[in-house]
Amino acid sequence: MSITARLFPRLHPTLPQNDSPAGRRQRQKQLQESRQTYRWNDAVPNVVGVPMAAEVPTADEPSLPWLLLVAETGLKLAENFLVVKLEGDRGKGLIEDASVVRKLAEVRARLAATQSLKAAHPDAAQTDLLHELASAAKHVALQHGDSFEELLADFKAMVAEFEQGATQGNTLADYEALFKTLPLPTIAGDFMDDASFARYRIAGPNPMLIRGINALPATLPLSDAQYRAVMGADDSLAAALAEHRVYLLDYRELEFLAAVPGETAGATKRVFAPIALFAIPKGASRLVPVAIQCGQDPAKHPLFFPAAQGSALGWGWQIAKTVVQVAECNYHELFVHLARTHLVLEAFAVATHRSLAEAHPINILLVPHCIGTLFINNAAGKSLISSGSPIDDFFGAPIARSQQAAVSDRLAYDFYANMLPTDLAARRVDDPARLPDYPYRDDALLVWAAIKGWIQDYVGVYYADDAAVTGDGELADWAASLIADGKIKGFAPIATRAQLVEVLTMVVFIATAQHSAVNFPQKPLMTYAPAITGAGWQDAPAAQQGQDERQWLAMFPPTNLALEQLNVLYLLGSVHFRALGDYRSNHFPYLPWFEDHAIVKSGGPLDRFQQSLREVQATIEARNAERTPYPFLLPNGIPNSINI
Numbered sequence: 001m002s003i004t005a006r007l008f009p010r011l012h013p014t015l016p017q018n019d020s021p022a023g024r025r026q027r028q029k030q031l032q033e034s035r036q037t038y039r040w041n042d043a044v045p046n047v048v049g050v051p052m053a054a055e056v057p058t059a060d061e062p063s064l065p066w067l068l069l070v071a072e073t074g075l076k077l078a079e080n081f082l083v084v085k086l087e088g089d090r091g092k093g094l095i096e097d098a099s100v101v102r103k104l105a106e107v108r109a110r111l112a113a114t115q116s117l118k119a120a121h122p123d124a125a126q127t128d129l130l131h132e133l134a135s136a137a138k139h140v141a142l143q144h145g146d147s148f149e150e151l152l153a154d155f156k157a158m159v160a161e162f163e164q165g166a167t168q169g170n171t172l173a174d175y176e177a178l179f180k181t182l183p184l185p186t187i188a189g190d191f192m193d194d195a196s197f198a199r200y201r202i203a204g205p206n207p208m209l210i211r212g213i214n215a216l217p218a219t220l221p222l223s224d225a226q227y228r229a230v231m232g233a234d235d236s237l238a239a240a241l242a243e244h245r246v247y248l249l250d251y252r253e254l255e256f257l258a259a260v261p262g263e264t265a266g267a268t269k270r271v272f273a274p275i276a277l278f279a280i281p282k283g284a285s286r287l288v289p290v291a292i293q294c295g296q297d298p299a300k301h302p303l304f305f306p307a308a309q310g311s312a313l314g315w316g317w318q319i320a321k322t323v324v325q326v327a328e329c330n331y332h333e334l335f336v337h338l339a340r341t342h343l344v345l346e347a348f349a350v351a352t353h354r355s356l357a358e359a360h361p362i363n364i365l366l367v368p369h370c371i372g373t374l375f376i377n378n379a380a381g382k383s384l385i386s387s388g389s390p391i392d393d394f395f396g397a398p399i400a401r402s403q404q405a406a407v408s409d410r411l412a413y414d415f416y417a418n419m420l421p422t423d424l425a426a427r428r429v430d431d432p433a434r435l436p437d438y439p440y441r442d443d444a445l446l447v448w449a450a451i452k453g454w455i456q457d458y459v460g461v462y463y464a465d466d467a468a469v470t471g472d473g474e475l476a477d478w479a480a481s482l483i484a485d486g487k488i489k490g491f492a493p494i495a496t497r498a499q500l501v502e503v504l505t506m507v508v509f510i511a512t513a514q515h516s517a518v519n520f521p522q523k524p525l526m527t528y529a530p531a532i533t534g535a536g537w538q539d540a541p542a543a544q545q546g547q548d549e550r551q552w553l554a555m556f557p558p559t560n561l562a563l564e565q566l567n568v569l570y571l572l573g574s575v576h577f578r579a580l581g582d583y584r585s586n587h588f589p590y591l592p593w594f595e596d597h598a599i600v601k602s603g604g605p606l607d608r609f610q611q612s613l614r615e616v617q618a619t620i621e622a623r624n625a626e627r628t629p630y631p632f633l634l635p636n637g638i639p640n641s642i643n644i
Contacts, residue, residue, distance in 0.1 A: 175528065200525070262398045469500055
């Protein structure tokens, strides 16, 4: 390795076997230093057993543009909270509270200043005013909370101040009233509709559980007569199963959470482990719900069936759907979101820094896809899933069981089995002819193909053949570390270029598109608690008949916890920082990341990737013009890494 290569590793990426003896010695020295900085720890509180970074290195702390984005969103939420306090029914008389009014004025001033600072400092700005900007950001943005963790703590303190005790809202209007300066999500207008309930399965925050079946599980004793009563006399259960029109959501993994009720403010709360059956009617293309069983044991949990709103059985059906949505919220946040994106990527981020030298082309490829991940995971571990955290407050299980469930799911996650094409085929949802309306699948496959094309081009630049892969000692160490230290189930040594391409495609997909698909629905689909929330505040009913609106409303969280849910999920679903394909340093002045001419030349691999993303963007936009829009996999809204 030349002196120039050592000083500018991204300009001259090199495989270790192609490096000079001096270069290899330099690589080993750099890796030894990196291993001191990036250390494994599988005893991190709240996620014990999951391999994590022992601490967040300085290089992985957030950049100024990210801080400004978070601060701006946080200030909007603070303004909404204060206006709720001033104008809501529970805030009568507070308008005369000078301290509250003063807080509101301060928040609005900070928000205006933050927005002005953002406008003056676009992400790509070339300016010599770094110190001035950083000083201003600290005064304006960080004054409200020095970190993501503290920002969440501030929200929690404000919510606790908002309402003492645990009382449910009396009407849906009580929950709508929590959106004072923020737009009420459109889901609030149609969440009670069966069509909206079905859409959560294929275009919601967890589009990963739905499964096509050709036989009912033994735990779901649905008769043909019951199926016909819902789907029409001209259909049959046997025909629907044979024609691949029946789909199942089985939340049996939540039995561990459902076994022990949680408690908040002296009130008991619950998680459920239901089974929900859906089908596509003959001659139709969209799913409709068929039946819900509110637990795994049919002897204890009867089947509930669709019924018109306001009818004798309608409220029982609405309660059953709420049971499913509580399960969905837990399954999504603990498994699909936290365990299978954040905690999985943590291992790849640590292993990349520890095993691949800075001059290694795969290090250069992956580091931008790890920006912010160690920081946000550290903050989440301390702020979101700890005792007294939002997960503790508005989710149904005791926090220790929620933590354990997330850890178990992460350690059970099979890397190769969860690759997008493999997973879709395993769940029998890969064929658009059988399940025409599945936006997540259709859009995710486009992004997957674009990423894979980029990775193929990139790998082809540095690996001439399979022998170059097997001869790469750092790559071998990386894989070994992910297996032994990172505890990535199913991971294996990499022996071919094709295998390397598949592995890297999966890593980049998880860091970008997969996290986007499960993170950004939180803002439009999960901030309004009656639509979906983390706990049921009453037991699941023993019968569909005999239920009423009052019993349905009693399933929802207290309004103070609904406000906490709004704050946290709105924040998490709002920060789109640096789009997929926009590769830059995380440090001012945020210069382009890739420097190798073979990658950045006109018409080269990076150009082709960015062009393919533009084509995917156009395709999805055209689809959204013809369908109920699914915006979560538009490339310009997919961040380059898990940074929120």
